[in-house]
Amino acid sequence: xxxxxxxxxxxxxxxxxxxxxxxxxxxxxxxxxxxxxxxxxxxxxxxxxxxxxxxxxxxxxxxxxxxxxxxxxxxxxxxxxxxxxxxxxxxxxxxxxxxxxxxxxxxxxxxxxxxxxxxxxxxxxxxxxxxxxxxxxxxxxxxxxxxxxxxxxxxxxxxxxxxxxxxxxxxxxxxxxxxxxxxxxxxxxxxxxxxxxxxxxxxxxxxxxxxxxxxxxxxxxxxxxxxxxxxxxxxxxxxxxxxxxxxxxxxxxxxxxxxxxxxxxxxxxxxxxxxxxxxxxxxxxxxxxxxxxxxxxxxxxxxxxxxxxxxxxxxxxxxxxxxxxxxxxxxxxxxxxxxxxxx
Amino acid sequence: xxxxxxxxxxxxxxxxxxxxxxxxxxxxxxxxxxxxxxxxxxxxxxxxxxxxxxxxxxxxxxxxxxxxxxxxxxxxxxxxxxxxxxxxxxxxxxxxxxxxxxxxxxxxxxxxxxxxxxxxxxxxxxxxxxxxxxxxxxxxxxxxxxxxxxxxxxxxxxxxxxxxxxxxxxxxxxxxxxxxxxxxxxxxxxxxxxxxxxxxxxxxxxxxxxxxxxxxxxxxxxxxxxxxxxxxxxxxxxxxxxxxxxxxxxxxxxxxxxxxxxxxxxxxxxxxxxxxxxxxxxxxxxxxxxxxxxxxxxxxxxxxxxxxxxxxxxxxxxxxxxxxxxxxxxxxxxxxxxxxxxxxxxxxxxxxxxxxx
Numbered sequence: 001x002x003x004x005x006x007x008x009x010x011x012x013x014x015x016x017x018x019x020x021x022x023x024x025x026x027x028x029x030x031x032x033x034x035x036x037x038x039x040x041x042x043x044x045x046x047x048x049x050x051x052x053x054x055x056x057x058x059x060x061x062x063x064x065x066x067x068x069x070x071x072x073x074x075x076x077x078x079x080x081x082x083x084x085x086x087x088x089x090x091x092x093x094x095x096x097x098x099x100x101x102x103x104x105x106x107x108x109x110x111x112x113x114x115x116x117x118x119x120x121x122x123x124x125x126x127x128x129x130x131x132x133x134x135x136x137x138x139x140x141x142x143x144x145x146x147x148x149x150x151x152x153x154x155x156x157x158x159x160x161x162x163x164x165x166x167x168x169x170x171x172x173x174x175x176x177x178x179x180x181x182x183x184x185x186x187x188x189x190x191x192x193x194x195x196x197x198x199x200x201x202x203x204x205x206x207x208x209x210x211x212x213x214x215x216x217x218x219x220x221x222x223x224x225x226x227x228x229x230x231x232x233x234x235x236x237x238x239x240x241x242x243x244x245x246x247x248x249x250x251x252x253x254x255x256x257x258x259x260x261x262x263x264x265x266x267x268x269x270x271x272x273x274x275x276x277x278x279x280x281x282x283x284x285x286x287x288x289x290x291x292x293x294x295x296x297x298x299x300x301x302x303x304x305x306x307x308x309x310x311x312x313x314x315x316x317x318x319x320x321x322x323x324x325x326x327x328x329x330x331x332x333x334x335x336x337x338x339x340x341x342x343x
Numbered sequence: 344x345x346x347x348x349x350x351x352x353x354x355x356x357x358x359x360x361x362x363x364x365x366x367x368x369x370x371x372x373x374x375x376x377x378x379x380x381x382x383x384x385x386x387x388x389x390x391x392x393x394x395x396x397x398x399x400x401x402x403x404x405x406x407x408x409x410x411x412x413x414x415x416x417x418x419x420x421x422x423x424x425x426x427x428x429x430x431x432x433x434x435x436x437x438x439x440x441x442x443x444x445x446x447x448x449x450x451x452x453x454x455x456x457x458x459x460x461x462x463x464x465x466x467x468x469x470x471x472x473x474x475x476x477x478x479x480x481x482x483x484x485x486x487x488x489x490x491x492x493x494x495x496x497x498x499x500x501x502x503x504x505x506x507x508x509x510x511x512x513x514x515x516x517x518x519x520x521x522x523x524x525x526x527x528x529x530x531x532x533x534x535x536x537x538x539x540x541x542x543x544x545x546x547x548x549x550x551x552x553x554x555x556x557x558x559x560x561x562x563x564x565x566x567x568x569x570x571x572x573x574x575x576x577x578x579x580x581x582x583x584x585x586x587x588x589x590x591x592x593x594x595x596x597x598x599x600x601x602x603x604x605x606x607x608x609x610x611x612x613x614x615x616x617x618x619x620x621x622x623x624x625x626x627x628x629x630x631x632x633x634x635x636x637x638x639x640x641x642x643x644x645x646x647x648x649x650x651x652x653x654x655x656x657x658x659x660x661x662x663x664x665x666x667x668x669x670x671x672x673x674x675x676x677x678x679x680x681x682x683x684x685x686x687x688x689x690x691x692x693x694x695x696x697x698x699x700x
Contacts, residue, residue, distance in 0.1 A: 043557035189413065189586070196630075215557065217558070218587075218631055220632075221634045221637045222640070246633075246635070257632060259559050259561070259562035260632055261561075263586055263629045263631050265587070265591055266611075268591070270569070271566055271591065274563075275563075
């Protein structure tokens with residue numbers, strides 16, 4: 001095993017609200033290798049974005065707090081660094097792209113100002129050199145007439161172009177890790193294809209590790225080497241993209257894949273539906289958090305929280321008490337709910 | 344066409360001849376433009392957003408017609424115009440009203456009383472279940488409101504009906520006295536559906552009804568819509584940007600681009616043998632949740648961005664981004680929307696069947 005680029009161990013990030021403590025991320029551990037592209041998949045409230053914010057140390061006390069755990073990046077625990085030291089890592093070694101580029105870019109400065117500022121801040125270069133690097137960065141993300149665009153303000157760009165600017169900014173200092181939080185969710189599908197294509201190309205060329213945070217399993221399928229599926233603050237399954245998609249081990253992953261309408265769906269059929277809704281992260285169920293919605297739950301599931309461990313029927317890790325006895329591959333996803341519609 | 348016309352001679356109401364028996368709605372040369380005005384005192388029109396530019400299509404009784412396209416293509420404007428939540432700039436929307444015993448009404452020019460009847464026939468479910476339910480009203484008053492507006496039933500009748508509707512959409516009758524904030528997104532969308540059903544409509548416009556929901560919840564709502572369609576014999580106009588969802592729910596699918604129809608066909612034809620280059624690009628861009636398929640897929644990446652609808656290009660609206668556009672033709676002549684094979688309509692000078700995934 002090569003030294004991991006990132007090692008997250010037993011991370012817990014809680015927020016205190018009037019209703020109670022929100023356990024947004026509740027004891028997750030994972031490694032990321034240099035150059036690895038990881039999909040962090042989950043629905044709203046699963047803790048995927050808070051995981052990213054925790055790594056970037058963007059959790060603001062007193063509202064939110066990293067309660068326990070370590071986040072080692074290149075062997076250094078980010079949680080013990082001072083704000084100044086962390087500032088040197090942000091942007092330079094770990095960069096982040098957000099869902100909504102309009103709110104992430106400052107509307108009163110030109111795109112050039114913001115790019116050049118980032119570069120000057122993190123690389124030991126003069127402003128004129130930074131300007132050249134900024135033009136290069138915009139050219140790398142295929143923005144036409146890059147030099148002229150430096151003087152434009154964010155509102156003069158389309159949504160797709162703005163996201164290109166964000167990627168240019170994120171990659172301008174050649175970070176080792178890029179965290180992309182729902183980077184294409186606000187974009188149209190043809191623009192999404194352009195952006196994902198671009199990110200894949202740039203990340204592969206530069207061997208940049210990527211944490212792609214998304215709710216869209218389709219986007220993950222073409223981009224990621226490995227996937228971790230999150231549910232209600234915990235990781236329920238982790239494995240290579242192939243394993244997770246073709247041989248899901250956790251009933252949640254299995255149900256989620258079955259509940260998706262697919263572009264290549266030939267026969268009109270009933271979608272598998274997972275009953276109920278994700279639990280409130282203030283009032284998490286005891287035991288397995290997926291239990292109230294799980295069609296395979298047994299007594300034990302309501303008592304003991306399952307740990308992530310090697311799966312019996314696949315090469316991935318899974319947090320399910322029944323993973324050994326259930327071979328989900330052999331169970332039809334739609335189960336008894338399947339009713340073929342005669343067309 | 345002519346034989347259909349002779350079927351209808353026994354009901355000599357206005358323009359029935361224009362709608363064959365199996366058609367519930369015919370949209371004819373629909374145009375919707377929003378004027379752009381400048382100036383403080385003399386609001387002078389300086390331009391227009393050409394949101395919908397001359398589109399025509401039919402909706403068959405009992406089917407789900409999917410209307411897809413990217414932001415700004417005019418799909419939502421079309422949906423709102425056919426039920427006259429927006430006043431069409433020009434064009435006709437012929438609709439067979441059950442409230443008026445099968446009389447065909449031109450919604451675009453209907454009188455107030457006709458429109459009132461049509462509004463019982465046509466209901467809408469909106470995208471955002473957080474914005475479309477009044478937070479100060481109980482679920483009971485939200486669902487009963489259409490009945491109140493149309494003067495249906497006594498107060499107790501209406502409450503009974505609300506409870507029945509709650510059960511129909513998979514909620515509990517006890518939920519009637521709660522407020523929207525007490526429900527999750529999926530449950531709220533069920534409330535929106537219950538409200539749409541309150542007047543026993545025959546036609547429901549679903550404007551991105553599942554886009555705001557998580558995947559596992561989307562499936563619940565899509566299944567519910569399927570069930571309700573069977574049970575109540577509903578016709579759906581389903582607006583969405585998600586081509587996978589549209590394939591799942593629709594019988595026929597129409598693709599719009601920048602205010603015009605690009606292609607319309609039944610679902611398997613549109614997805615398996617699309618003919619318009621925009622449909623090709625759109626379908627090739629949609630990710631499939633399967634790494635093995637994704638690795639081998641070739642995407643048709645379009646150049647540039649969608650032009651703004653206030654300044655659409657001349658000729659074919661897609662010509663500025665089209666990989667097969669021919670100079671002198673596509674940027675000059677607007678292609679007609681033609682039925683190139685039975686039931687398969689395409690607006691392109693150089694249509695070509697292509698399997699893209």
